[in-house]
Each structure stands twice: as C-alpha cells, then as structure tokens.
Amino acid sequence: MMLEENVVLSQAPILTPMGIDGTNVPLQQKTKDACMTQAVDYLGLTGKVCAVTGAGGGIGRAVSLAMAEAGARLVLLDRDADACAETAAALAEIGVEAPCIACDVSDPSSVTAAAKAAGPCDVLVNNAGLLRPGPIATLALEEWNRLLSVNLTGYFLCAQAFGAAMLERRSGAIVHIASIASRFPQGFSGAYSVSKAGVVMLSQQLALEWGPSGIRSNVVSPGLVRTPMSEAFYQAPGVAERRAAMVPVGRVAVPKDIADVVVFLASARAGYVNGEDICTDGGFGRTLMSLVPRPGFEK
Numbered sequence: 001m002m003l004e005e006n007v008v009l010s011q012a013p014i015l016t017p018m019g020i021d022g023t024n025v026p027l028q029q030k031t032k033d034a035c036m037t038q039a040v041d042y043l044g045l046t047g048k049v050c051a052v053t054g055a056g057g058g059i060g061r062a063v064s065l066a067m068a069e070a071g072a073r074l075v076l077l078d079r080d081a082d083a084c085a086e087t088a089a090a091l092a093e094i095g096v097e098a099p100c101i102a103c104d105v106s107d108p109s110s111v112t113a114a115a116k117a118a119g120p121c122d123v124l125v126n127n128a129g130l131l132r133p134g135p136i137a138t139l140a141l142e143e144w145n146r147l148l149s150v151n152l153t154g155y156f157l158c159a160q161a162f163g164a165a166m167l168e169r170r171s172g173a174i175v176h177i178a179s180i181a182s183r184f185p186q187g188f189s190g191a192y193s194v195s196k197a198g199v200v201m202l203s204q205q206l207a208l209e210w211g212p213s214g215i216r217s218n219v220v221s222p223g224l225v226r227t228p229m230s231e232a233f234y235q236a237p238g239v240a241e242r243r244a245a246m247v248p249v250g251r252v253a254v255p256k257d258i259a260d261v262v263v264f265l266a267s268a269r270a271g272y273v274n275g276e277d278i279c280t281d282g283g284f285g286r287t288l289m290s291l292v293p294r295p296g297f298e299k
C-alpha cells in the first residue's frame, strides 16, 4: 500500500505491542516516517558496537550473525584465530565487515589489550567457554583452575575491561552465556556447573552494581545445543535422537535459538530487564516430574 509522506495512518485504534517505555501506543498517533523508523530499528541495535567472546564457536558465530542482522557492528574475539576468521567470513557474506581480535579471556593482559583495540562497546556478549567433563573425586586442580579461569574469571575480566567504557558513557548491555548446568548438577561435570553457577551470580552482581550507571547485565542459559563443544556426544549412535526426545519442543537447539535471546536481551526491547537469567532449553529443565514412575499416567 502506497502512503503519502507523513500521513497519519489508519484512524482505527490499533495498538502496537509495546512503546519504548513499555506502554501500548495507539498506532494512529504515528506518522508513516515514525512507524518506518521503528520497524527498521525495532531492536535499537543499529550502529551499536557489540563485542562477542568465543566468536569463532557455534553459539558465538550465531550471536555475531544475529547481531549483525539486527544492525549492530561486531568486534570478534577468540583465542582461536582461524575460527574467528571463519566467523568474519560468514559476516562478510552478508556484507558486514568485523575485526577479529586474538584474545585469551583467561589472560588479564590479553583481555585489556583486546578491550583497548576494540574501543568503546555498547554490548558485550560473554560467551567463550570450555567443557572438561570429569569426576570431582579425581579432578586435577589444574583442570579445575583452567576451567574456572576461562568460564568464570574470563567473564569477570571481560566485564571489567569492556565495562569500563560503558561505565564512563553510562550506557551498555552485557549478556553472559551460562547454562542450565548452573541450575542442575550433572554427573562428571567437573568444574563446569560450578563455573556456570558463578556466572549467574556475577551477572546479578553486575546488574546491581552497574544498573545505576545505565548498564544492564543478564544471562542466557542454554539447554542442549549442537555446537563444536558438544558435537562429540552427538557422534555416538542414537544420542541425537535420544536427546531430542527428552526436550518438550522435540528437538535439540541450534545456535540461532540461543542467539535470538541474546539479541533480545542486548536490545532496547529489554531495556527494563536487568539481572535475569533466561533459560533457553525448549522446556528441558521442566521435565523432572516426568521421570517419576506413575502407573497409568506414563507415555
């Protein structure tokens, strides 16, 4: 439908889902220009600079692509330069140039240098992580320390380094990737579940301490996602099917499922969400009662 510039849209009292301050806004109050502007940058991410750690991995790449599709500019960080370059190449395919910065998030000097090279960022996605399964009884201290240094201390170091400019500018959003492992212990998880539980509290601390400075901090906790980190499990016969059958939505997540929630939390649409942890697991974490033997009421 063609409309004249600046004409008032339909007089019918159609309500948009949400105004910028969280209230419904009658559409007829808006000009075509205003509506178009809102449609184009509904998420408020156009031109925002977003740093993603672990950008060469499964979820990191999906987050980078989803952020770019939302209009953000990307800064890609990973200690794996080749994987990072592959993400940059994927972004180039959709017309987005993004610098890659080699960074080991567990190394304070590497993180400081990366934050300096990146310049002020509007969004930080703390995502780089390791999985090292093993029984606690025999877990080597070096393994424990190594995992925590990446999965927890790395998140702290990046929040501090990238948060400094956010604090100065009194604006920013940080999204941390934790895991449902932060809520549910799992056999032979090593230090992984502990690290993820720490991430959730780190995020809440940041939400509390930095909220007054205009910085929001939130968590996305994925369930089962097929990525390079988890791929070895899926190579075992039947695992993909068995895992899918355990999830109420009937499938294992793809990285884009997680990325979409990250984009939302980073966006202006989540402007009043701070200190939250969005479990993105297809309902898997709600299946506990289904494990109870209940004759006559079982599938």
Ligand SMILES: NC(=O)c1ccc[n+]([C@@H]2O[C@H](COP(=O)([O-])OP(=O)(O)OC[C@H]3O[C@@H](n4cnc5c(N)ncnc54)[C@H](O)[C@@H]3O)[C@@H](O)[C@H]2O)c1
Residues within 6 Å of the ligand: 053, 054, 055, 056, 057, 058, 059, 060, 077, 078, 079, 080, 083, 103, 104, 105, 106, 127, 128, 129, 130, 150, 154, 177, 178, 179, 180, 221, 222, 223, 224, 225, 226, 227, 228, 229, 230
């Ligand atoms: N895959 C899953 O099922 C799943 C589930 C829940 C949570 N997660 C979390 O999602 C995040 C992303 O995981 P993924 O599944 O995409 O894994 P992935 O292995 O595909 O990606 C992880 C990326 O982090 C990078 N990385 C690792 N250590 C680093 C370091 N010290 N410094 C910088 N970069 C480093 C790796 O090079 C890699 O590119 C992790 O925090 C992980 O714990 C994954």
